[in-house]
Amino acid sequence: MIGEGNIVIDTIGLPDFAGKSDPKYIVLIQSIREAIRSGRLKPGTKMPPVRELAWEFGITPGTVARAYKLATDEGLVEAAVGRGTFVTGAPQLAPPPPEPLIGLAQTDLLDFRAARVPEVGQSAAIRTVLRQLGQMQDAPYLDYPTSQTDLAARQQVVRWIGPERAGRLVADDIVLGLGAQNTVMMALQACLHGASPVVLTEGLAYPGVRHAARLLRAQLIGVEIDQEGLRPDRLEEALRRHGGQVLLLSPHAHSPTTARMSLERRQRIGDIARRYQLQIIEDDCHVINRPDMPTFRAICPERGWLVSSLTKSVSAALRFGFAACPAEQASTARQVAQSTFYGLPQPVLDLCAELIRSGEAERIRDLVEREVAHRVQIAVNILGQWDIKWRTDVSFVWLRLPQGWRGSTFAMACEAEGLRIKPADEFAPPDGAAPHAVRLTLNAIAEQSALEDGLRRISALLSRPPVNVDF
Known part of the structure; x- marks a missing residue:
């Protein structure tokens, strides 16, 4: 046995990996649940490190990490940074809330x-446009938004993106959302189907990707990256092993590594997407300028989505996001938007359309x-x-x-x-x-x-x- 983990390992018992058809991480989490529910694992007990438990049970560290993640989500254990993972007690009715994507500014840090x-100078520019809008006598600020009331804003988004990036693009291809995160959720809902959908993403990805997958009950698979972003060979391996309906990635300004993907690699990934019937959602949220690199929507227009917003380039307060959809998918995405939030508020539509039209944006x-x-x-x-x-x-x-x-x-x-x-x-x-x-x-x-x-x-x-x- 191996030090302080002995008691915990003996208490869990050796899971019956050979005798069950379930994946090994499922077998392991079942053993952990049973040990905690029966009282064999007491609250406050320190769980063994991932690699120690993997060595002891003859399984991979990734299998143990996956089981520990499920146990954490269920409230069975709690990970303390720098100290380890500890048993908390019986499972909670609902997992604890995740770390918020947006936190309040702390003046002491x-x-x-x-x-x-x-x-x-955004604040002054926005106030100026708001004053101008306030002088409009016929502003339609009464009814729900429709495809007609948001048409002007969608037309301006087409100008903002530019055909050189997204290929042939018209206003009917644009669906608006409440910022990039909401728009990514909308695109995922339009693409995913079945009881256990699979989303592929970079091996390091913006935390909002995990939040979105969790909310949609989708399995999230990370694909290895290098200095140019996601590797096409590893993507194909992941598709053969796990399947997948959607690839969600940030090829132009990857967070956190700053990597930028070349056109040649984008074309290789586009070819893979066609062979495996994979939808590609390109999250452009960290792109500030207007790059000269074509997006996946231009490379494979039948399955490429471009999602972006004005958040990082103009103002986060506007909550103005947009998706340039594959032409045949735009109506589905629009139905998702209408079913979840009806549409953007008309004052926001008018404000953002005017910021772009006037050149202020x-x-x-x-x-x-x-x-x-x-x-x-x-x-x-x-x-x-x-x-x-x-x-x-x-x-x-x-x-x-x-x-x-x-x-x-x-x-x-x-x-x-x-x-x-x-x-x-x-x-x-x-x-x-x-x-x-x-x-x-x-x-x-x-x-x-x-x-x-x-x-x-x-x-x-x-x-x-x-x-x-x-x-």
Whole structure:
């Protein structure tokens, strides 16, 4: 036996992996449930580390991690950062709420977690347009939104995206949502079917992907990535092994790694999607500028979706998202939108349409892009001695930690210094592994002097790793 895990392993008992047809992670979670319900595993008991339990039972660490994730979701165990996983007691009626995607700003901490848009005069511009709209005498602010009342906004979205990115595009191909996350949910609902749908995504992905899959009761499979994003060979392996209805990815501005996918790789993935009847949802939410790279909707228009918003390029307060759908799928997506929230409020439609039509949105986007490039340069000047990935058109940097630091322990050390960061663990799918790395966003701290001070403190911490860390 193997140290402090002995009692727990003996108490769980050896699951009957050979005698059951269920996947091994299901067999293991059934044994854990039974041990807790029977009282053999007492509240407060520390569970053995994933690798120890995997070695003892002769199974893979991924199988144990998957069972532990289910046990955590059911409230059977609780993971304490830096301390381990502990039994909490009987299963709860509902899993505890997940970490919110959006948190309130904390004035006592420097925030390198939140991916916000910098202030470049948006508030004044929006107030000006609102005053102009307030002078309209015939504004239709009485009834529910319809395909006619949101037509002007959809036409402006076509202009905002541009045909060079999305291929042939007309207003009827556009479906509007309440920001990119809501629009991704809408696209997934339009694409997924069956009792156990499978969604494929990058091996590291924005946490909103996990939230969406959980809400839709879909299995989320992470696919290995490299310096250019998702690997086509690993995608095909995952499709052969798991199947899959949807690939959800961010090929142009990948969060958290800043990777950008080449046209050649996009075309290879498009070919795979055609062979396996796979829908591709391209989440463009971290793209600020208007890239010259064609999207999957242009590469394979019969199955490519482009989802984006004005959140990172103009203002998050607008909650204005949009999907450029495959032409034959737009009506389905529109039905999903109408069934879930009817449509965007008419004042928001009018405001966003006018911001784009007047050129104000484009002007703001240019200013945001310049401010982001300036902040990235500050980060590179201060953190350049460390292993960082960065781009001047992406509002965060990806920092691989030096020997001695883990993502979770570095996050705790930063918090003790008054700094909030996002470790790589938060981007990993349920069964995925995370590198020792963190994402640092650069827009949530308003004052440049405070940003510089926070980055210098991060650099100082990196040079002082804890001792006796076992990797």
